Amino acid sequence: MTHSETRERPGKEERLVTSARELLHEQGVQCTTLAEIAEAADVPPGNVYYYFKTRDDLLRAVIDSRADNVRSLLASLDRRATPQARLKGLARAWADSAEVVAAHGCPLGSLVSELNKLDESLAKDASGLLRTLLDWAESQFREMGRRDAGDLAVTFIAGVQGAALLADTLSDAKLMTREARRLERWVESLG
Amino acid sequence: MTHSETRERPGKEERLVTSARELLHEQGVQCTTLAEIAEAADVPPGNVYYYFKTRDDLLRAVIDSRADNVRSLLASLDRRATPQARLKGLARAWADSAEVVAAHGCPLGSLVSELNKLDESLAKDASGLLRTLLDWAESQFREMGRRDAGDLAVTFIAGVQGAALLADTLSDAKLMTREARRLERWVESLG
DNA sequence: GTCTATATAGCGATAGAC
DNA sequence: GTCTATCGCTATATAGAC
Numbered sequence: 001m002t003h004s005e006t007r008e009r010p011g012k013e014e015r016l017v018t019s020a021r022e023l024l025h026e027q028g029v030q031c032t033t034l035a036e037i038a039e040a041a042d043v044p045p046g047n048v049y050y051y052f053k054t055r056d057d058l059l060r061a062v063i064d065s066r067a068d069n070v071r072s073l074l075a076s077l078d079r080r081a082t083p084q085a086r087l088k089g090l091a092r093a094w095a096d097s098a099e100v101v102a103a104h105g106c107p108l109g110s111l112v113s114e115l116n117k118l119d120e121s122l123a124k125d126a127s128g129l130l131r132t133l134l135d136w137a138e139s140q141f142r143e144m145g146r147r148d149a150g151d152l153a154v155t156f157i158a159g160v161q162g163a164a165l166l167a168d169t170l171s172d173a174k175l176m177t178r179e180a181r182r183l184e185r186w187v188e189s190l191g
Numbered sequence: 192m193t194h195s196e197t198r199e200r201p202g203k204e205e206r207l208v209t210s211a212r213e214l215l216h217e218q219g220v221q222c223t224t225l226a227e228i229a230e231a232a233d234v235p236p237g238n239v240y241y242y243f244k245t246r247d248d249l250l251r252a253v254i255d256s257r258a259d260n261v262r263s264l265l266a267s268l269d270r271r272a273t274p275q276a277r278l279k280g281l282a283r284a285w286a287d288s289a290e291v292v293a294a295h296g297c298p299l300g301s302l303v304s305e306l307n308k309l310d311e312s313l314a315k316d317a318s319g320l321l322r323t324l325l326d327w328a329e330s331q332f333r334e335m336g337r338r339d340a341g342d343l344a345v346t347f348i349a350g351v352q353g354a355a356l357l358a359d360t361l362s363d364a365k366l367m368t369r370e371a372r373r374l375e376r377w378v379e380s381l382g
Numbered sequence: 383g384t385c386t387a388t389a390t391a392g393c394g395a396t397a398g399a400c
Numbered sequence: 401g402t403c404t405a406t407c408g409c410t411a412t413a414t415a416g417a418c
Contacts, residue, residue, distance in 0.1 A: 027308060028305075028308030028309065030221040030222075030308075030309075031221075033392085034393080034395090035392095035394095044402080044403055044404075045403090045404090046395085046396085046405080046406095047402065047403055047404090048394095049395070050401080050402070050403085054395080055393095055394065104308075105304070105307060110308065112356070113296070113304045113305075113360075114304075114305065116301075116359050117218060117219030117221075117222060117295075117301065117305070118219065118221075118222060123360075126360075127360045127361060130356075130357060130361075131361070134357070151369060151373070154357060154366060154369070154370060155350070155370065155373065157353065157357065158349075158350055158352075158354040158357055159346070159349055159350055161352070161357070162351065162352035162356070163349040163353070165300060165352050165356070166321060166325070166348065166349055168304075168307050169303050169304075169307060169317075169318045170318060178342060178345070179345060179349060182342070182346065224410085224411060224412085225411080225413090226410095226411080226412095235384080235386075236385095236386090237385065237386060237387080237388095237413085237414085238385055238386090240412090240413065241383080241384070245412085245413080246411095246413090
């Protein structure tokens with residue numbers, strides 16, 4: 001970090017990651033060029049390589065940034081009193097972002113899905129995003145005294161991700177909110 | 192069709208669509224080049240354009256081919272006696288292809304997901320694949336006397352698609368079979 | 383009708399000027 | 401440390417030979 005960054009707008013590296021995050025979500029990984037990312041970040045095109053050695057390095061930085069978001073979301077949910085309340089809060093997070101999900105897909109699911117085909121190494125990194133969610137959900141179900149906590153976590157996250165795919169495909173935000181609400185009721189019914 | 196196609200292997204156009212189907216599923220839409228498709232179909236590279244005016248035209252042919260598969264699968268399930276048996280048969284179809292799904296994703300879901308980002312026009316065409324499944328499932332739930340047939344159809348197809356994404360991401364075929372079996376029991380419990 | 387050679391364009395990446 | 405000019409590659413698509 002240089003001396004001036006504390007008072008001005010974020011540094012170029014941070015701006016590149018932020019722009020890349022948004023564009024990858026809106027346009028997909030393969031459709032987004034370094035030139036577009038650089039322009040959105042207001043950084044000269046060829047200059048990207050000063051901050052990231054390769055395009056994949058920038059993609060990895062985006063994955064890390066998403067991972068930070070997931071961790072901080074889960075950390076905020078951990079403050080809730082009961083595992084049911086925590087799980088319902090997670091479902092609510094998707095309901096709250098239904099419009100974005102219907103427009104561009106789940107930021108996590110669509111990224112992972114695309115990388116699964118694109119690059120084995122990046123896919124492995126990105127799989128951690130879903131794994132973190134699954135592990136956290138499993139912990140909550142276990143705290144509820146469920147022996148089948150792992151299966152319940154899969155059902156929960158799969159329900160959210162499948163609904164996100166359908167909402168995106170049909171451009172139907174309400175589909176996402178309805179399914180998220182149903183999952184909240186389902187969690188309640190297990191209590 | 193020429194005079195010789197009846198006795199020999201499928202014509203070049205058909206071979207191109209078949210090869211494209213497989214490669215698009217295994218490698219994704221964007222990672223698969225026309226040259227690869229042509230080579231797999233044993234057709235000279237530049238010659239693809241004699242059969243398909245553009246790359247998108249070939250992609251559309253693949254979508255149509257997938258749509259035919261979906262329709263014939265649903266037609267075969269329609270022969271079963273009860274809507275429960277039909278829905279369970281649909282879930283079983285994914286359980287039976289769990290290995291392929293864990294290796295390359297759901298052939299329908301991953302295609303639709305990728306096209307959602309890639310091209311609006313193709314995405315619209317491909318969305319029909321999921322729409323057909325949803326409409327058919329809704330009919331079955333309605334025949335079971337459920338007022339919320341549309342919501343149940345969403346839950347059902349979302350569950351399958353979400354599980355396919357997780358199975359692909361974690362390379363875990365058993366995850367797909369477990370979740371498909373759970374959906375079968377769920378359908379049974381609604382009867 | 384069938385196929386080859388090539389045009390065109392856009393991307394990631396690099397070398398080196400400032 | 402910052403940026404520009406450009407290289408090399410690959411993909412779609414076309415023009416035209418056979």
